[in-house]
Amino acid sequence: xxxxTQTPSHQVTQMGQEVILRxxxxxxxxxxxxxxxxxxxxxxxxxSFYNNEISEKSEIFDDQFSVERPDGSNFTLKIRSxxxxxxxxxxxxxxxxxxxxxxxxxxxxxxxxL
Amino acid sequence: AQKITQTQPGMFVQExxxxxxxxxxxxxxxxxxxxxxxxxxxxxxxFLIYQGSYDEQNATEGRYSLNFQKARKSANLVxSAxxxxxxxxxxxxxxxxxxxxxxxxxxxxxxxxxxx
Numbered sequence: 001x002x003x004x005t006q007t008p009s010h011q012v013t014q015m016g017q018e019v020i021l022r023x024x025x026x027x028x029x030x031x032x033x034x035x036x037x038x039x040x041x042x043x044x045x046x047x048s049f050y051n052n053e054i055s056e057k058s059e060i061f062d063d064q065f066s067v068e069r070p071d072g073s074n075f076t077l078k079i080r081s082x083x084x085x086x087x088x089x090x091x092x093x094x095x096x097x098x099x100x101x102x103x104x105x106x107x108x109x110x111x112x113x114l
Numbered sequence: 115a116q117k118i119t120q121t122q123p124g125m126f127v128q129e130x131x132x133x134x135x136x137x138x139x140x141x142x143x144x145x146x147x148x149x150x151x152x153x154x155x156x157x158x159x160x161f162l163i164y165q166g167s168y169d170e171q172n173a174t175e176g177r178y179s180l181n182f183q184k185a186r187k188s189a190n191l192v193x194s195a196x197x198x199x200x201x202x203x204x205x206x207x208x209x210x211x212x213x214x215x216x217x218x219x220x221x222x223x224x225x226x227x228x229x230x
Contacts, residue, residue, distance in 0.1 A: 033216060043159070043205060043220040056217055089157060095216050102149070103216045105159035 002026040004106035006092050012112045013082055021077045021109045023092030032075045033093040033103065034067065036060065043091065049075065082113045117141065118206050118221035126227045127196050134181070135191040135224045137206030143167075147209040148189040149218065150180065154202040162204075165189060193226075201228045 005024040013019050025032050034046040047057040049067055064086075066078045075094075079086055089110050093103040119138045127133045139148065150162040165173045165180045173180040181190040193200055203225050207218040 031216065035218075042222050043207075043218075045217050045219070048217060091159060093216070102161050102164055103218065104161070105151075107156075107158040110157070 002104075004092055004094055004104050006090075006106035006109050008109055009107065010110045010112070012114065015084060015113055016081050019079045019082055019086075019111060021079075021090050021092075021111070023075045023077070023106055024073050025075055025092065025094035026096075026104060027073070028096060029094035029104075030097045031055075031095045032067075032069070033095075034077045035091040035093060035105075037089045037091065037108075038085075039088070046077075046090075079111075082111075084113050087111055087113045116221075117210075117219045118208055120206055120221035120224050122224045123222070124225045124227070126229060129198060129228050129230050130195055132192060132194045133196050133200075133226065135193075135204050135206075135226065137189045137191065137221060139187050139189060139206075139208050141187075141208065141210055143210045148180070148182070149207040149209070150178070150189075150191045151205045151207060151220075152200075152202045153205060153223070159205075163191065196228050198228050198230060201226060 007022045032049040035043050036046050037043045045058050047061045048055045064080050068076050089108045091108045092106040117140050146167045148165045152160045152162050163173050163175045163178045163180050165182045172182050177194045179192045203223045205223045206221045209218050
């Protein structure tokens with residue numbers, strides 16, 4: 001069954017460093033998303049991406065964050081100047097243009113900021 | 115106000131029993147979707163079941179069914195014949211607006227523990 005692949009599974013970084021989280025969405029999907037889950041809390045929407053541009057973003061997704069689709073397969077989330085409170089599980093997800101209503105999530109990338 | 119409310123932080127159930135996980139939602143949209151996801155201790159988010167606001171019948175997927183009561187704005191998940199592998203965190207989520215925009219709002223989750 002097709003799946004969304006995320007790397008790395010776990011990254012530890014120092015406060016102030018830049019982090020790039022990578023995702024390979026399902027190949028025929030055209031909508032891409034990043035969600036975040038702080039430990040023990042609910043999952044929160046960060047951003048959606050379609051046709052090489054952001055279609056919607058939450059108030060969490062400020063100038064510290066950016067997304068990019070650098071080639072035909074990867075979808076990245078960049079976090080600049082990381083803060084302690086950026087420690088969380090980051091989930092990538094994708095959906096096709098039409099048909100299925102269901103977000104397919106990746107396994108997540110756990111980010112720990114020290 | 116919370117858009118998705120899950121009032122049971124934890125539930126303990128004996129194996130083979132049925133279990134109902136509660137979810138209420140708040141929206142003024144006519145078109146919306148309701149989802150349940152399972153998150154085992156390994157952390158991934160696994161889709162279980164979906165109910166559209168215009169669907170007249172309750173959704174079912176194997177042992178999972180969604181008890182959709184639109185007037186009460188509730189979308190409870192029912193797991194029949196629970197198994198040890200059902201022990202996990204369960205999240206209810208809602209999509210408001212057009213189907214293509216899968217911006218989901220999640221509840222706080224319910225931790226389900228199945229006892230042998």
